[in-house]
Amino acid sequence: MLVTLLLISIYYYLSSCYINTSNDGSHYALVSAIVNKHTVIINDYVKYTGKVDYAVKNGQFYSDRLPGNALLMIPFFAFGNLLELMHLDILSNHIPIQEVTVILLPNICGVLGILFVFLFCKWFNCSYQKSLFFAVIYGLCTLNVQESTHVFSHAPSMCFVLMAFYFLVISPSVYHKYFYVFVFLLAYATIVELQNCLLFLPAAIYSIQTKKINFKLLKANIKVVVLSTLIFFTTLSILLLYNYIAFGEITLKSNKFNPEFPEEQSFLTSLSGNFWQGLDFLFTNFLNREFWFHLELGVQNNIPGLFVTSPILILSFLGMIVFFKKYTKEALMFLSIILINVFIGAFHKTVLTRHIFTITPFLFLPIIFLVNYFREFKSKISYYAFCLLFVFLAGFSCYRVFYVTHTYWGRDISNILPFTKEFKIYLAFLVFVMLLFYFGLRLRSNKLKKQ
Numbered sequence: 255m256l257v258t259l260l261l262i263s264i265y266y267y268l269s270s271c272y273i274n275t276s277n278d279g280s281h282y283a284l285v286s287a288i289v290n291k292h293t294v295i296i297n298d299y300v301k302y303t304g305k306v307d308y309a310v311k312n313g314q315f316y317s318d319r320l321p322g323n324a325l326l327m328i329p330f331f332a333f334g335n336l337l338e339l340m341h342l343d344i345l346s347n348h349i350p351i352q353e354v355t356v357i358l359l360p361n362i363c364g365v366l367g368i369l370f371v372f373l374f375c376k377w378f379n380c381s382y383q384k385s386l387f388f389a390v391i392y393g394l395c396t397l398n399v400q401e402s403t404h405v406f407s408h409a410p411s412m413c414f415v416l417m418a419f420y421f422l423v424i425s426p427s428v429y430h431k432y433f434y435v436f437v438f439l440l441a442y443a444t445i446v447e448l449q450n451c452l453l454f455l456p457a458a459i460y461s462i463q464t465k466k467i468n469f470k471l472l473k474a475n476i477k478v479v480v481l482s483t484l485i486f487f488t489t490l491s492i493l494l495l496y497n498y499i500a501f502g503e504i505t506l507k508s509n510k511f512n513p514e515f516p517e518e519q520s521f522l523t524s525l526s527g528n529f530w531q532g533l534d535f536l537f538t539n540f541l542n543r544e545f546w547f548h549l550e551l552g553v554q555n556n557i558p559g560l561f562v563t564s565p566i567l568i569l570s571f572l573g574m575i576v577f578f579k580k581y582t583k584e585a586l587m588f589l590s591i592i593l594i595n596v597f598i599g600a601f602h603k604t605v606l607t608r609h610i611f612t613i614t615p616f617l618f619l620p621i622i623f624l625v626n627y628f629r630e631f632k633s634k635i636s637y638y639a640f641c642l643l644f645v646f647l648a649g650f651s652c653y654r655v656f657y658v659t660h661t662y663w664g665r666d667i668s669n670i671l672p673f674t675k676e677f678k679i680y681l682a683f684l685v686f687v688m689l690l691f692y693f694g695l696r697l698r699s700n701k702l703k704k705q
Contacts, residue, residue, distance in 0.1 A: 255372070258386060262393050263365045267680050268671040270357045270403040272348060274664030276304035277319075278405040282356060283308075284317035284324040285331050294321075294500045309511035311501050318509035318518075321496040322446035323359075323407040330356045333683065345678040354679050356405050363413035364402025368393040370416045371615050377423060378581065380622055388625075392618050395651035396564045397557075400659040401611050407446050408611040414443035415450055416615050419591070422457055423584065427466045428478050437482045441489035447612065448506060449598045451490075456590035463583045517603045525601040532600030536610055537561050549654070553661040557607045560617065563658060566651040567617055569644065573624030580623060588616045 273282045279302030287296045300308060300315040309318040317324070334352035337343050343351045371392045375385035392398060401409040418439035425432035440457070443450040461467050467475065497505050509518040517523040531541065537559040539545045545552040545562060552558040561568050578585040592613045599610040628640040660667050673680075 255369075255386060258390060259365050259369060262368060262390070263361055264680065266361045266364050266399065266402040267357070268673045268677065269399065269659060270361065270673045271662075271665055272353045272357075272672075273302060273405070275404070275662075276302075276306035276308075279303050280307035280317045280319045281323050281327065281405050281407065282353065284319060284321065285327040285356065286352070288324065289328060289331050289335070294496060306514055307512070308514075309501070309509065310513060311511050316500045316508075316511070318512040319407065320445055320448060320493060320508050322442060322444075322493070323405070323410055325492070326410055326446075327356045327359050327405065330358045333358075333686065337679075337682065342682065345682055347675045351679070354673075354676050355683070357403070357673070358680075358683055360402045360405055360409035363409040364393070364398050366413045367398055367402075367409070367416055367615060370413075370420050371619065373420055374416075374423075374615075374619055375622055377420075378619070378622060384622070388619075388622055391566065391621075391648055392615060395566050395648050395655060396614050396618060397560075397608065397611055397655060397658075398614060399655045400557075400662065401608065403659060404662070406608065408608055411443055411447040411450060412612045412614060414439050414446060415453065415591075415612050418443060419453075419457070419587070419616075422460070425466065427468070428461055429471075429474055433466075433478070434481060434485060437485045438489065441486045444486075444490060445493040448493075449595065450612070452594050452598075453591055454486075456587045456594070459590070460583060460587040463586075515604075524603055525598065527601050527603045527605060529597075529600045532602065532605040533596070535559060535605045536596065536599055536607055549657055550661075553658055554663055555606055557658050559607055560610070560614070563607065563654050564651040565654075566621070566644075566647045567614075569624055569647060570618050570621035573620035573622070573627075576623035576627045577620040585620070588619070591616050 273279050283296040283299035283302040284294065286299045286302075287293050291298065294316060295314050296303070296308070296317055297315050303315075303317070307318055309316040331352050334343075334350070334355035337345065337351055337355070343349075345351075346354050348354055368389045372385045372389035375388050376382070380388065398409075398412075401412065418436045421432045421439065422436040425436065427433070436457070440450060440453060443453075467478075469475065493506065493508075494504055497503070497508055500508075501511055507518065507521070509515065510520075512518055517526065534541050539552075539558050539562050542556075542558075545556065545558040552562070557563060561571070574585065574589070577588075595610045595613045599605065602609060625640075625644070628637050631637050631640075656670075657667065659665075660670055665672065
């Protein structure tokens, strides 16, 4: 497992690129201002936003992104500062070196996504080998590749939501410590991408259905409600405080003051798009069938829907039927998570496939039930035919995801592993983490000896 995750993380890192769009530029501008200037005003870094993904008020420039992603980037940005301080920035071929080190955040989030897909497979009674196999398929054949190679908010959002629901599923009850881990992770996911707050609803329904909550335990329930509310609003207050410091008002929308997108001034106007067109763009592209066959058209903001980019997900979609029969409560929860994100994504004024990336592992996981269904099928011919189809769709998905990743903004398919020249930074980070781990163990050992 460790070797597999390490190899995939290297692949993700080598496939990464520097800050090259207004979206990741806006996150980077915010973390630069916070760390270097101790402010949320990005006047000195507004160039990174391309004057697209930014906000302006009273003549000052701000990021229009939620702060959750930028806050997660701080340790990696600081690692770049540390390398500069130690005169090790010569390890990089790029200035500033922080544009290289921050990419480690989505790399790690993508790898954690693979790990928790593996853990979910194990929870669904898959063998170790099968779980590892499906986790690798998820890691190579879905847009997990692309979102792990740039500092958009989607990889952290997926990672925190997936981890949150794993801890909810394995929690024996709402009175267990794992439930509070779930609340915190999903709360933080909310300040990364705001729509994640709506996922508390399917979580509550699932907790009731699985009897994780006992309504007869009044005092215990009051404690759970109070602590969960405290965790949620304490975490949400980070967003409210950020917006108040930046814009001088209590608001959940950090993009409210973006002059380029006036529809973002309210939730109603931002969700005033054509639902059916949006749904088609997110999944099937029947209205743009040229994307099916002409790969060069389905790039940048025109990345095709999930079933076109990763046709392996079609099998997973079919697996939902078997999933419902074996794990009805979990299937309903997964479906609710998917539907909430899809409705928001399809109704959005600007529809982009990456807007629903958070649901990808939940959409992918039912594939294990379809594979098991055909394996138990009496006809061996049907099973082998299915295996052939699986291999073909997995191979094509892997290639198509690879293509859209390496033809994104500022990229060229001729330079398939852009960060090969930055591999020394990856190794430096690996050594740094190992040293932290070593000294952490030494410190713990010394404390135990004193006790």
